[in-house]
Amino acid sequence: xxxxxxxxxxxxxxxxxxxxxxxxxxxxxxxxxxxxxxxxxxxxxxxxxxxxxxxxxxxxxxxxxxxxxxxxxxxxxxxxxxxxxxxxxxxxxxxxxxxxxxxxxxxxxxxxxxxxxxxxxxxxxxxxxxxxxxxxxxxxxxxxxxxxxxxxxxxxxxxxxxxxxxxxxxxxxxxxxxxxxxxxxxxxxxxxxxxxxxxxxxxxxxxxxxxxxxxxxxxxxxxxxxxxxxxxxxxxxxxxxxxxxxxxxxxxxxxxxxxxxxxxxxxxxxxxxxxxxxxxxxxxxxxxxxxxxxxxxxxxxxxxxxxxxxxxxxxxxxxxxxxxxxxxxxxxx
Ligand SMILES: NC(=O)c1ccc[n+]([C@@H]2O[C@H](COP(=O)([O-])OP(=O)(O)OC[C@H]3O[C@@H](n4cnc5c(N)ncnc54)[C@H](OP(=O)(O)O)[C@@H]3O)[C@@H](O)[C@H]2O)c1
Numbered sequence: 253x254x255x256x257x258x259x260x261x262x263x264x265x266x267x268x269x270x271x272x273x274x275x276x277x278x279x280x281x282x283x284x285x286x287x288x289x290x291x292x293x294x295x296x297x298x299x300x301x302x303x304x305x306x307x308x309x310x311x312x313x314x315x316x317x318x319x320x321x322x323x324x325x326x327x328x329x330x331x332x333x334x335x336x337x338x339x340x341x342x343x344x345x346x347x348x349x350x351x352x353x354x355x356x357x358x359x360x361x362x363x364x365x366x367x368x369x370x371x372x373x374x375x376x377x378x379x380x381x382x383x384x385x386x387x388x389x390x391x392x393x394x395x396x397x398x399x400x401x402x403x404x405x406x407x408x409x410x411x412x413x414x415x416x417x418x419x420x421x422x423x424x425x426x427x428x429x430x431x432x433x434x435x436x437x438x439x440x441x442x443x444x445x446x447x448x449x450x451x452x453x454x455x456x457x458x459x460x461x462x463x464x465x466x467x468x469x470x471x472x473x474x475x476x477x478x479x480x481x482x483x484x485x486x487x488x489x490x491x492x493x494x495x496x497x498x499x500x501x502x503x504x505x506x507x508x509x510x511x512x513x514x515x516x517x518x519x520x521x522x523x524x525x526x527x528x529x530x531x532x533x534x535x536x537x538x539x540x541x542x543x544x545x546x547x548x549x550x551x552x553x554x555x556x557x558x559x560x561x562x563x564x565x566x567x568x569x570x571x572x573x574x575x576x577x578x579x580x581x582x583x584x585x
Contacts, residue, residue, distance in 0.1 A: 258335075259285055259294070259296075259335055259336065259365070260285060261284060261285060262282050262283060262284055262285060263282070263283065263284075263285045263363055263364035263365045264280065264281075264282060264363065264364050264562060265280075265281055265282075265283050265325050265362060265363035265364070266278050266279065266280055266281070266325065266326075266362040266363070266562065266565050267279055267281055267283075267323040267324055267325045267326075267362070268310055268322070268323065268324060268326070269322045269323040269324075270322060271310065271311065271312040271315065272310070272311060272312065273310070274307070274310070274569065274570070274573060275566040275567075275569040275570045275573070276566070277310065278362075278565060278566055278569060279323075280563070281323075283325075283363075285364075285365045286360070286365065286366065286367045287367070288336060288337065288338040288341075288367045289338050289367070290338045290339050290340040290341075291338055291340045291341060291369060291370050291371070292337075292338045292341070292367045292368060292369055292370065293334050293336070293337050293338070293341060293344055293350070293352075293367065293368050293369075293370060293373060294334070294335050294336040294337070294365060294366075294367055295330065295332035295333065295334060295335065295350065295352065295365060295366050295367070295368055296332055296333045296334075296335045296364065296365055296585075297330050297331075297332045297361065297363065297364060297365065297366055297585045298330075298331050298332055298333065298382035298386075298584070298585055299330065299331045299382040299383045299385070299386040299582050299583065299584050299585065300327045300329060300330045300331075300361040300362060300386055300582070300583045300585070301327075301329040301330075301386040301387045301388075301389075301390075301391070301423075301580050301581065301582055301583075302327060302568055302569065302571075302572045302581045302582075302583065303327075303328075303329065303390045303391060303423065303572070304572060304575075305390065306326045306327050306328075306359075306569075306572070307326075307569060307572060307573050309326065310326065318356060318357065319357075319359065320357045320358060324359055325359050325360045325361070325362055325363050325366075326359045326361065326362055327354075327359055327360070327361025327362045327583075328353050328354040328355070328356055328359060328360075328361055328389065328390065329353055329354075329361060329386050329387070329388070329389040329390050329391075330351070330352050330353075330354060330361045330366060330368070330386055331349070331350070331351050331352075331376055331381075331382035331383070331384075331385035331386040332349075332350055332352065332366070332368075332382075333347065333348070333349055333350075334346050334347065334348040334349075334350060335365070337370075338370075340370075341370045342370075343370060344370065344373065344375075348375060349375065349376040349377075349378075349382075350368075350373050350374060350375055350376050351373070351374055351375075351376045351380070351385035351386065351388060351389065351540060351544055352368035352369075352372055352373040352374075352389070353368075353372045353389035353390065353393070353535050353540065354366055354367075354368050354372075355368075355369060355372075361583075362562065362565055362583065363562075363585075364562075364585055371537055372389075372535065372537060372540065373537070374537060374540045374541045374544055375544075376544060377544070377548045379547070379548045379550075380544060380547045380548055382584075383554070383556055383559060383580075383582045383584065384547060384553075384554035384556070385544065385547070385554075386580075386582060387423070387554035387556070387579075387580035387582065388427075388540065388543050388544065388547065388554065389535055389540060390533055390535070391423040391424045391427055391580060392424075392427040392431070392543045392552070392554075393533050393535040393539055393540065393543065394424050394427075394506060394531075394533040395424050395425075395427035395428035395431050395482070396427075396431055396539055396542070396543065397531065397533055397534065397535075397539070398424075398428065398482040398504040398506065398531055399415070399428065399431055399432055399435060399437075399480075399482065401480075401502070401504050401529060401531060402415060402479065402480025402481075402482070402502055402504060403479065403480065404431070404432065404435035404437060404480075405435060406431075406434060406435050406542075408436075410435055410436060410437075412436055412437065412438060413437050413438070413479040413480060414437070414438045414440070414472070414476045414477065414478050414479050414480075414498070415432050415437045415438065415439055415440070415478060415479065415480045415481070415482065416440045416441070416442070416470060416472070416478040416480070416481040416482070416496070417429055417432065417439060417440070417441045417442070417456070417481075417482045417484065418441075418442045418462070418470075418481065418482070418483050418484050418485045418488065419442065419443065419462075419484035419485035420441035420442060420443045420447075420451045420456060420459075420484070421443035421444065421447035421450065421451055421578050421579075422484055422485075422577060422578075422579075423557075423577060423579060423580045423581075424482075424484045424506065425441070425443070425451075425482075425484045426451070426454065426555050426578075426579050427552065427554075428482045428484070429441055429451060429454050429455050429456050430454045430455055430551075430552050430553065431546075431552065432455065432482075433454070433455030434546070434551060434552070438457050438476065439455055439456045439457050439458070440456070440457065440458040440459070440460065440472045440473075440476065440478070441456035441458070441459050441460070442459075442460045442461075442462040442467055442470070442485075443459065443460075443461070443462065444461065444462060444463065445461045445463065447578055448461060450555075450578065454553065454555075458472055458473050458474060460473070462485075468492075469492070469496075470488070470492055470493065470496050471496055472496070477496060477497060477498040477501065478496055478497055478498060478501050479497075479498050479500070479501050479502075480501060480502050480503075480504065481493060481497070481501070481502070481503040481504065482504050482506070483503050483504060483505045483506060483507075484506055484507075485507070486507050486509075490503075490515060490528055493528070494526060497526045499525055499526070500525040500526065501526050501527075502526070502527050502528075502529055503527070503528045503529065504529050504531050505528055505529065505530050505531065506531060508528075508530035508531075512528055512530055513530055515528050516528050516529060516530055554579065554580055555578065555579030555580065556579055556580055556582055557571070557577040557578045557579040557580055557581050558571055558577070558581055558582070559582045559583075559584055560581070560582070560583050560584070561583070561584060562583055562584070562585050565583055568581050568582075568583050
């Protein structure tokens with residue numbers, strides 16, 4: 253269907269038209285406002301969050317699957333107001349405030365308008381700001397899925413597992429710390445010295461500075477073995493994880509390389525109880541509703557590293573590529 257009558261025919265957007273190039277490869281353009289299909293919503297974007305996967309796709313990490321085609325408007329995590337709905341949409345109407353994860357194949361988040369599938373859009377209550385809501389889909393969705401893979405339960409029926417969270421100061425890590433505490437887990441976290449207090453505040457019981465020998469060893473100061481690790485960084489070998497895991501401890505690897513996938517396959521073939529498990533987030537509407545609900549109730553917070561206007565998006569892109577964000581990097585439209 254066509255956009256609402258008040259919607260302009262064109263919009264500001266930021267896109268790239270080839271692999272590589274980093275922030276310098278981003279171009280400010282004026283392009284047609286997209287039209288929602290039957291089960292889609294047209295959104296006027298308020299905020300978008302940059303995730304490392306956004307610039308990794310630009311680098312060619314998922315070549316040739318993503319981007320589906322060039323030019324490509326990157327970024328999937330948005331908060332927005334609904335301006336028009338497709339004929340098959342039943343849960344939303346114009347004027348609703350929402351949080352959505354856009355289709356990874358087509359992106360679209362660095363723009364004034366975007367189309368979202370109804371199936372990955374949820375209402376945003378007034379208690380959750382647009383910037384906070386935009387932070388949630390990929391980062392908090394990954395945290396939730398990784399903790400569930402370790403055995404965390406959020407209904408009070410789970411075991412009090414010991415969990416290690418690496419890079420706990422990052423976008424995924426800070427949500428993971430909070431969700432792990434909500435699930436009643438004992439949390440050990442790694443981060444840089446400057447962020448130790450910040451990571452302790454939302455719920456880490458023990459914090460290790462990753463640049464010290466103790467931090468690099470991943471050993472819990474209280475001697476606990478980990479039932480699960482949510483591994484949010486790179487460059488740590490299995491030989492470092494193995495001695496700090498409990499008998500059936502699992503490492504959920506969020507940035508698996510080829511060797512991690514190979515190790516996972518071999519461990520499965522050998523029925524190894526300790527396991528390295530590669531994970532790719534697969535968000536559901538129910539998960540997003542759960543996360544927005546926790547945020548509304550004040551049980552989950554989005555820590556915002558920095559905010560940028562769309563006109564300044566190259567700075568946001570560079571900030572994410574540097575790898576030193578503390579929480580989420582937000583672009584406001
Ligand atoms: N598999 C999936 O579905 C999935 C989903 C989401 C994210 N990911 C991946 O997960 C990783 C984390 O994502 P993110 O959004 O949390 O990234 P991020 O926000 O960019 O993480 C930055 C943080 O990581 C910290 N850090 C970097 N190296 C560290 C180390 N060796 N030990 C401890 N802390 C370290 C930095 O602290 P300092 O500034 O002190 O160095 C910084 O605070 C990325 O590689 C991302 O691509 C995967």
